[in-house]
Amino acid sequence: MPTVAFHTLGCKVNHYETEGIWNMFKENGYERVEFDRQSDVYVINTCTVTNTGDKKSRQVIRRAVRKNPDAVVCVTGCYAQTSPGEIMEIPGVDVIVGTQNRKNMIDYIEQHQRTREPINGVSNIMKNRVFEEMDVPAFTDRTRASLKIQEGCNNFCTFCIIPWSRGLLRSRDPENVIEQAQNLVDAGYKEIVLTGIHTAGYGEDMNDYNFARLLRELETRVDGLKRIRISSIEASQITDEVIDVLDKSEKIVRHLHIPLQAGSDSVLHRMRRKYSTGYYKQKIDKIRKALPGLAITSDVIVGFPGETKEEFMETYQFVREIGYSELHVFPFSRRTGTPAARMNDQVDDDIKNERVNQMIELSNQLAKKYASDYEEEVLEVIPEEQVDEGSANFLQGYTDNYLKVRFSGSPELIGKLVRVKITKSGYPYNEGVFVRVMDDAAGAADKQPI
Numbered sequence: 001m002p003t004v005a006f007h008t009l010g011c012k013v014n015h016y017e018t019e020g021i022w023n024m025f026k027e028n029g030y031e032r033v034e035f036d037r038q039s040d041v042y043v044i045n046t047c048t049v050t051n052t053g054d055k056k057s058r059q060v061i062r063r064a065v066r067k068n069p070d071a072v073v074c075v076t077g078c079y080a081q082t083s084p085g086e087i088m089e090i091p092g093v094d095v096i097v098g099t100q101n102r103k104n105m106i107d108y109i110e111q112h113q114r115t116r117e118p119i120n121g122v123s124n125i126m127k128n129r130v131f132e133e134m135d136v137p138a139f140t141d142r143t144r145a146s147l148k149i150q151e152g153c154n155n156f157c158t159f160c161i162i163p164w165s166r167g168l169l170r171s172r173d174p175e176n177v178i179e180q181a182q183n184l185v186d187a188g189y190k191e192i193v194l195t196g197i198h199t200a201g202y203g204e205d206m207n208d209y210n211f212a213r214l215l216r217e218l219e220t221r222v223d224g225l226k227r228i229r230i231s232s233i234e235a236s237q238i239t240d241e242v243i244d245v246l247d248k249s250e251k252i253v254r255h256l257h258i259p260l261q262a263g264s265d266s267v268l269h270r271m272r273r274k275y276s277t278g279y280y281k282q283k284i285d286k287i288r289k290a291l292p293g294l295a296i297t298s299d300v301i302v303g304f305p306g307e308t309k310e311e312f313m314e315t316y317q318f319v320r321e322i323g324y325s326e327l328h329v330f331p332f333s334r335r336t337g338t339p340a341a342r343m344n345d346q347v348d349d350d351i352k353n354e355r356v357n358q359m360i361e362l363s364n365q366l367a368k369k370y371a372s373d374y375e376e377e378v379l380e381v382i383p384e385e386q387v388d389e390g391s392a393n394f395l396q397g398y399t400d401n402y403l404k405v406r407f408s409g410s411p412e413l414i415g416k417l418v419r420v421k422i423t424k425s426g427y428p429y430n431e432g433v434f435v436r437v438m439d440d441a442a443g444a445a446d447k448q449p450i
């Protein structure tokens with residue numbers, strides 16, 4: 001049996017796609033082995049979101065070539081899409097496939113095995129208007145299943161290279177989304193995270209369908225699905241219809257990730273983010289009114305070119321005012337090829353680091369405050385893994401409102417929906433005690449995901 005090994009860099013979408021690529025290999029009779037073992041084929045799914053992403057991708061490619069110089073080394077993903085020439089120059093790289101036409105990957109590999117000629121299968125992504133289907137029936141090491149519903153982005157924020165690696169926005173056929181979701185539930189997953197590059201932009205390229213309708217159909221048509229999580233939603237995508245769906249839903253979790261990036265109008269303008277702080281705040285107020293207690297997380301970039309102390313403080317105050325339950329703080333990264341990388345007034349690393357620390361400190365305070373409201377409450381948790389703490393074994397998982405919880409319980413509970421009482425709130429995790437299992441139904445729906 002031929003063997004294949006994978007290494008994935010970057011985001012959830014890449015991890016999702018590696019599982020889809022692995023599924024294709026499996027159907028072609030391959031066996032999967034660990035990346036540090038000898039393999040006939042190595043597939044490296046690369047990331048290009050920062051210059052460091054490129055560098056790390058190159059390192060991993062070289063590692064694969066060293067491991068088995070006779071193997072076929074196939075490079076795919078975002079860095080492969082944007083810089084195929086650079087990758088071809090790395091000695092030992094045999095096949096390159098970007099972020100589309102993955103269905104050709106195995107043919108290219110077999111062709112290379114016959115001819116020994118390098119193959120560059122990357123084509124222009126900007127011309128692509130169709131979502132590329134890939135089956136992902138299960139995940140190798142996760143309890144939470146991702147489901148990719150869309151590809152690409154039309155926004156072209158000045159700091160971001162992603163539209164160049166993923167192309168323009170295109171949505172997955174709704175029937176295929178429902179079918180994939182049902183397959184995942186049948187494989188034992190309780191929670192599905194809807195993922196994409198600009199996830200809630202789903203439907204913007206369709207005339208008679210939209211994101212709200214997809215949510216409604218997932219809720220009503222997928223048997224046995226317990227939780228739906230949206231990986232990210234822009235403020236502008238929180239329409240009245242989406243609010244109504246969230247309000248009525250029993251499955252969509254009480255958590256939204258709504259990227260902010262900056263809480264200063266002048267910085268937002270330089271980022272080309274297409275909204276003001278006033279607009280963003282208004283959306284938050286509206287959704288909080290409909291869904292009190294909603295956990296809102298966000299991304300913030302600190303040290304964007306030209307960011308003054310005053311602008312940083314505007315962001316700081318705005319973040320405090322919104323009261324997020326957690327923030328992902330990123331120091332601005334000068335991504336070659338983006339307009340922001342060429343801007344004057346780049347912020348010194350020292351200042352950037354200082355501001356990052358200040359913002360992380362604020363995020364920690366806000367997270368603790370949000371969690372403290374849930375002390376003594378009984379919440380639904382899906383334990384995802386076992387964690388060792390000295391001599392004791394704990395289970396760890398997330399509540400629907402995205403609190404990380406540790407509690408003592410049997411490993412058989414992993415992947416199930418259970419009730420846990422929060423006994424001590426905190427950050428990065430809360431402590432709790434197991435109350436009971438929510439669903440004891442026998443059969444496929446209760447199988448452990450592998």
Ligand code: SF4
Nearest residue numbers: 153155156157160162
């Ligand atoms: S919205 Fe902006 S940051 Fe997000 S993928 Fe599109 S261009 Fe990049």
